[in-house]
Amino acid sequence: MNNIEDIMKAAQGVQEEMNKAQAKLDTMEVTGEAGGGLVTVRATAKGRILGVSIDESLMTPGDKEMVEDLVTAAFNDARGKADAKSAEELGKMTSGLPLPPGFKLPF
Template sequence: MDFMGMMKQAQALQAKMAEAQAELEALEVEGEAGAGVVRITLTAKGDLKGLSIDPSLLKPEEKEILEDLIVSAHAQARAKAEAATAEKMKSVTGGLQLPPGLKLPF
């Protein structure tokens, strides 16, 4: 067993993981609802970066609709962020099979 070779591979994987983390922090995804009248921008890490609301929704009687659209747009953006994260981690680990429930990054 080549212990030094394994250590080098582990260090290379660690460097790739750090690079992937930096890329994911910079990657932004957008979710929308109501045919685009509400838009939310998140980083792939899930940080809210922006919220856009069409002025037509800014009526007191539309409050509940607006709230629902914001939740829907956020859910869509979050799903895109999770998919981007999963794809990036898959490319970093080279398809390494991880135990169920174990998510990268730790």
């Protein structure tokens, strides 16, 4: 019976650490860029978008499609950086856990 109780306590501890990690990720910022910095997107490492900046030089009627492409690229860059930061932080948290090879935590 002690083994089940120990497993449950360990699982509860992991859940608490995961909640802390999620909260921490939502305070860490990343910036995605496109067009050499003409378009930037600020986001949290959890993926929440904080802001978008578009250089005024791009605000011409004929450049609508290009601006849309740059905004998309900046969002994707921010998302990639957020994912990398998240994986880095979660890797620190799970490095001491005896998880089987290839096991992925659910976030």
